[in-house]
Amino acid sequence: MTDENRGAHSARKQAVRRKAQRRHSHFYDSRAHWSFSRNASSEPLSWSRERWILAGTAFLLVILSALVIPAWAGAMKSSSVAPAPGIAAKTTVATAVAASIDPLDHAIVPLALPKMDPATIKPIVPVEEWQTVQVHPGETLADIFLAQGLSMTDLQHVIDGSGGTKVFHQIKPGQEFQFLVGGDHTLKGVRFDQDEATIATLRLDGASPQLTTKTRDVQRREHISHGVIDSSLFGAASKAGMSNAMVLKLAEVFKFDIDFVQDLRVGDDFTVIYDDVYSDGSYLREGDIVAAEFVNQGKRYTAYRFKNADGKWSYFSEEGRPLTGSFLRIPVDFTRISSQFSAGRMHPILGTMRAHKGVDYAAPTGTPIHAAGDGVVKFRGWMNGYGNFVVIQHNATISTAYGHMSRFANLRVGQRVSQGNTIGFVGMTGLATGPHLHYEFRVNNVQRDPQTVTLPKPEPLPAAQLAKFKKEVVAPQLARLNQVDNNTKLARADTASRSDD
Structure with missing residues (x-):
């Protein structure tokens, strides 16, 4: 019974194998040289063995080259090094032999370097770090010095050492100053522009202040x-x-x-x-x-x-x-005309009818008043009713007058002024109810209306x-x-x- 089962099982396996071979005949045909049999020929293994032998030989050649070439290069280099005193003779012989073999003659020649004279060596000057500060709107010179950690004493030393320059008396936004401050927070120097063409450097780190200038x-x-x-x-x-x-x-x-x-x-x-x-x-x-x-x-x-x-x-x-x-029609930046030129008006203070022989230009106190034309200061002082008063003589026939000033500019009698120069500032001195400029235009000492008078043409x-x-x-x-x-x-x-x- 057992033999019958084994025969049937073997027959089924054979049938399955034949069926698989028929179904995958293309695969088996393309791999017909493959063999998994124990009795298969050992010829493919002999090809693999030859390849292993060739690869091993190539690897040994690489190893030998890596060892021999550096050793040979080292031997060539050592032959050019000077020998020790004990083997000077052997080295001479070897050098002679090498010279007879090698056509190139190598020699080491010492070079004589020039000697340095210590007196000619200049010391390295340390680089100074100047700090640049730009003036911002609303800043004062004191604000700038305090922001740099400096004192008002430093500021006074700078003003005294600058030689009376006007740079520090009136600074403007955008103006630049440079400060040199030491490690102990002491002021060593200040650099500033004296004008467009000159830059000044004030050094304070010496026995006395030193001011130098450089032309740009x-x-x-x-x-x-x-x-x-x-x-x-x-x-x-x-x-x-x-x-x-x-x-x-x-x-x-x-x-x-x-x-x-x-x-x-x-x-x-x-x-x-x-x-x-x-x-x-x-x-x-x-x-x-x-x-x-x-x-x-x-x-x-x-x-x-x-x-x-x-x-x-x-x-x-x-x-x-x-x-x-030849003349400015209006010599002040005004806000309104408070009183016109007229032959008669009610005086706001005296309460009587009087001629008003000028034009009143209302403006804030302190507004600059300008010379209407080129001329010479004829009068500067106090005039009854007009307060602080200025008269400018322009030529033989024409003069202008300015009243109620709060104060005068830097002006004196006999001084020549140019058109547009500031001669004073708006105020309310004398008989005035508010700050304004009383302006008169006079021809042969007779007042004319400044707004309608025919102004002379400037001379060529x-x-x-x-x-x-x-x-x-x-x-x-x-x-x-x-x-x-x-x-x-x-x-x-x-x-x-x-x-x-």
Whole structure:
């Protein structure tokens, strides 16, 4: 029974194997060289053994090369090293043999180094760390010194040692100071700008203060801008590359000829030659207008900067006419007119009808009062009814008077003043109910209404100065302005022709 079961089981296994071979015949055909039989040939193992032998041989060659080559290189290097005294003879023989074998002759030659003279050796100067401080709005010099851990005594030493410079008496926002403070918090030095062209260094670490100055390289770089007004003056100037500050300077130059609030029109154009100031190659500030041309409603105005015989820079037209009014119509920044010029009014204090032979401009106490024109101080002092009073004689026939000042500026009788100079400050001295300036315009000592009087035109340059002005200023600058105008016209014509095409 058992034999029958074994036979049946063997038959089933054979049947399954044949069925699997038929189903996977492709797999068995592709792997027919494989053999898992114990009696299989050992030929594949002999190929594997050959490969192992070849790999071992290559590995041994690599190991031998790694050991032999460095040893040979070390032997070659040691042959060039000087021998010890005990084996000098052997080394000489070996060197001779090596020389006969090696065609290259190697030798070590000592070099003689130059001797250093201790007297010529300069000691290394330690680098000083200067701290730069910039003045902020509202800061005082005392605030700056205290912020650096310094005392008021240090400040006084700086002021005393600076030689009476005005730099420390009136500081401005943006101004810079440099401090050198030692490790023990003592002030060793201060560096500051005396002016645009000079930087000063005050050393306090010696027996006495030492003040030295250094001249800077100050340059003026010119620019030329041209613009056409299409909406506003500031917009046109911005397109031309000008700053707002330079636009304000342009308006200031032409303020007596052009009303920049009401007279400007679309299509007005301008050409400006101006400069910027650079110190040691760095931008310092905006400069001045050198020459300018402004066409307003078809009328051409020009301005040229020129230093007259008095050494004062002013602007003149091409004909040599000063671009300033001979007199300021209003010599103070006022808030309102508190009393007009009249032949009779009720006096606010005396209560009687009296002529008011001037114009009262109300302004806060302390507002600066300016000279209406160039002239000489004729009177400075107290005048009944007018309080602190100043009279300026401008020429043989015209004078101006200023009353109710709170105080005078640094002024004396006989002193020459220029238009715009501060001569005093608004107050309410004398018979006054509030702070204001009482201003009079006198012709042959007769008061005229300052608001309606015909002001004389400024006198042109004298003949000698006029010739110099036209030759040295107008001729070269006018050529540059005309060149810009011509280039602009050509560009406009080219643009128009392209648009027509």
